[in-house]
Amino acid sequence: MSLENQPYTRLDSAFARFLSQRSRLEDSQRPAFEKLLIRLSYEQNQGHNCIAISAAEQALVVASGLADDEGGRPLVVEQNRLYLQRYWQYEQRLAGQLKAMMANATPAPARLDSLLAQYFPPLSDAIDWQREAANVAVKQPFSIITGGPGTGKTTTVVKILAVLQELAAQPLLIALAAPTGKAAMRLQESIGSRKADLPCSEAIKNQIPETVTTLHRLLGARPPSPYFRHHAQQPLIYDLVVVDEASMVDLALMSKLVDALKPSARLILLGDKDQLASVESGAVLADMTHSLPEQTLELQTSHRFGGVIKRLADAVNQQEAEQAWQVLQQGDPACLLLSEDPISYAAAQYRTYLQLLHSGADFPTLYQQFSQFQVLCANRQGKHSVADLNQRIEQKLAEQRHIHVTGLWYVGRPIMVTQNNAALQLYNGDIGLCLPDQGQQGKLMVYFQRADGSVKKYLPARVPPCETVYAMTIHKSQGSEFAQVLVVLPEAINPVLTKELLYTAITRAKTTVKIVADKALWMQAIAQKVARVTGLVAKFQDGAR
Numbered sequence: 148m149s150l151e152n153q154p155y156t157r158l159d160s161a162f163a164r165f166l167s168q169r170s171r172l173e174d175s176q177r178p179a180f181e182k183l184l185i186r187l188s189y190e191q192n193q194g195h196n197c198i199a200i201s202a203a204e205q206a207l208v209v210a211s212g213l214a215d216d217e218g219g220r221p222l223v224v225e226q227n228r229l230y231l232q233r234y235w236q237y238e239q240r241l242a243g244q245l246k247a248m249m250a251n252a253t254p255a256p257a258r259l260d261s262l263l264a265q266y267f268p269p270l271s272d273a274i275d276w277q278r279e280a281a282n283v284a285v286k287q288p289f290s291i292i293t294g295g296p297g298t299g300k301t302t303t304v305v306k307i308l309a310v311l312q313e314l315a316a317q318p319l320l321i322a323l324a325a326p327t328g329k330a331a332m333r334l335q336e337s338i339g340s341r342k343a344d345l346p347c348s349e350a351i352k353n354q355i356p357e358t359v360t361t362l363h364r365l366l367g368a369r370p371p372s373p374y375f376r377h378h379a380q381q382p383l384i385y386d387l388v389v390v391d392e393a394s395m396v397d398l399a400l401m402s403k404l405v406d407a408l409k410p411s412a413r414l415i416l417l418g419d420k421d422q423l424a425s426v427e428s429g430a431v432l433a434d435m436t437h438s439l440p441e442q443t444l445e446l447q448t449s450h451r452f453g454g455v456i457k458r459l460a461d462a463v464n465q466q467e468a469e470q471a472w473q474v475l476q477q478g479d480p481a482c483l484l485l486s487e488d489p490i491s492y493a494a495a496q497y498r499t500y501l502q503l504l505h506s507g508a509d510f511p512t513l514y515q516q517f518s519q520f521q522v523l524c525a526n527r528q529g530k531h532s533v534a535d536l537n538q539r540i541e542q543k544l545a546e547q548r549h550i551h552v553t554g555l556w557y558v559g560r561p562i563m564v565t566q567n568n569a570a571l572q573l574y575n576g577d578i579g580l581c582l583p584d585q586g587q588q589g590k591l592m593v594y595f596q597r598a599d600g601s602v603k604k605y606l607p608a609r610v611p612p613c614e615t616v617y618a619m620t621i622h623k624s625q626g627s628e629f630a631q632v633l634v635v636l637p638e639a640i641n642p643v644l645t646k647e648l649l650y651t652a653i654t655r656a657k658t659t660v661k662i663v664a665d666k667a668l669w670m671q672a673i674a675q676k677v678a679r680v681t682g683l684v685a686k687f688q689d690g691a692r
């Protein structure tokens with residue numbers, strides 16, 4: 148790759164210069180070494196755990212005296228991969244600890260077959276993959292259940308928890324977690340109803356928790372410190388940890404989570420391996436499902452929606468671009484190319500929310516209505532970006548007199564928090580609505596819904612950094628679902644547009660997905676794939692050194 152064309156930052160070059168000055172290299176070797184380090188720093192920020200390097204580059208790094216794998220130096224070379232020490236350690240610890248966990252697989256308990264028959268009664272001769280998933284998760288201390296939306300991951304895991312409690316001599320202490328507040332809220336909502344349907348005693352149901360926490364909270368985040376309260380020396384008390392939306396968990400967080408488990412603990416990861424990888428480094432869930440087939444069960448049948456959205460999602464995922472385009476041409480109202488102006492369409496969709504607002508509806512009703520529909524974009528800036536769409540939808544709604552934009556904060560403004568604030572209990576991705584204060588006329592407050600359904604409100608000036616959210620990026624929509632989704636793609640291809648991005652956008656929709664894209668761009672986007680450079684697969688295969 149030519150560095151000249153890369154938009155690397157000043158931080159990348161400052162980092163490279165800093166290290167190069169501390170190397171043992173001759174002056175003549177330094178420019179090449181700095182170029183390599185700039186590339187490492189840049190690619191790391193793009194989500195790669197490491198970079199692939201040539202034999203000559205390996206020799207250069209070794210000669211620099213800055214690499215070792217004992218933690219004392221800033222770089223590590225492993226085969227043809229160059230790492231920052233910290234990320235190599237994350238991979239190393241994660242692979243090593245999961246292997247240690249996997250070595251503790253237990254033989255199947257005698258009662259397992261009858262319990263599986265009780266919880267997963269056979270309905271036909273076909274293999275019941277949910278039951279197979281339970282079979283794996285009961286025997287293996289570490290397991291992954293992957294599948295698209297509505298394939299029954301939550302239903303299955305609740306049954307697994309019940310089976311494990313039935314088998315336990317003493318009730319297991321269980322923690323349920325997700326990477327974001329939104330995802331935690333969704334899991335919490337569905338756990339409750341899945342529990343009610345369990346074919347078991349109340350005593351067993353009562354041993355299954357209903358509250359879901361964020362991973363940061365579970366591990367004891369102490370911002371601004373990057374260290375958690377719980378780690379190998381001060382492990383979590385739980386016998387079993389379940390993590391939903393695991394595709395969003397990056398390498399560092401996954402490594403810290405596994406580090407914080409007590410030695411006898413179990414871990415079950417739920418997620419969709421085909422979704423976008425985490426924003427930060429790694430493609431951990433995808434790497435694990437690829438490397439650990441015995442621990443992984445994939446559920447493929449969607450019980451929530453069959454039909455056209457699933458067909459579209461599957462075609463995109465399999466990179467069948469032409470077939471996916473044909474699905475959009477079929478005229479099924481659940482899945483179409485949008486033929487009208489996207490701004491007018493979006494404004495019409497948000498009108499019901501604003502009409503309810505003007506008729507005096509309460510916050511929960513408004514929040515529920517606002518969450519029915521969402522515009523999703525690939526990029527943050529440029530034509531058809533989040534910034535562009537937000538500005539134009541707001542303008543359209545103002546022209547139509549559905550909102551009265553008096554300043555940054557106005558009645559009806561929907562916002563998304565973009566920075567965590569533990570003290571205020573507001574987190575990146577939380578959605579709030581700016582509404583008149585119920586107590587005082589003329590005063591504005593921003594209302595949010597907590598995971599337990601209760602409502603909290605803040606003065607606009609106290610809300611952490613946030614942005615208007617008629618439109619949001621597909622990245623930010625991970626872990627959320629909406630009845631109706633409008634996906635607006637840019638006019639020109641860019642590296643962000645991949646089949647994983649489109650798959651993630653489409654699978655956010657429960658009933659309708661409309662798309663704005665031209666065919667050439669659609670075909671190009673589906674042909675692009677996220678490819679993260681990592682050494683995790685190799686570490687699982689070769690054994691941690």
Ligand SMILES: Nc1ncnc2c1ncn2[C@@H]1O[C@H](COP(=O)(O)OP(=O)(O)OP(=O)(O)O)[C@@H](O)[C@H]1O
Pocket residue numbers: 277294295296297298299300301302303337450451
């Ligand atoms: N084996 C099954 N037979 C019939 N219906 C099922 C089965 N498994 C799950 N369902 C139903 O399918 C719906 C989706 O299930 P569930 O919420 O467990 O899926 P999920 O994979 O966790 O979904 P998501 O990740 O999209 O929230 C639920 O209404 C559930 O009751």
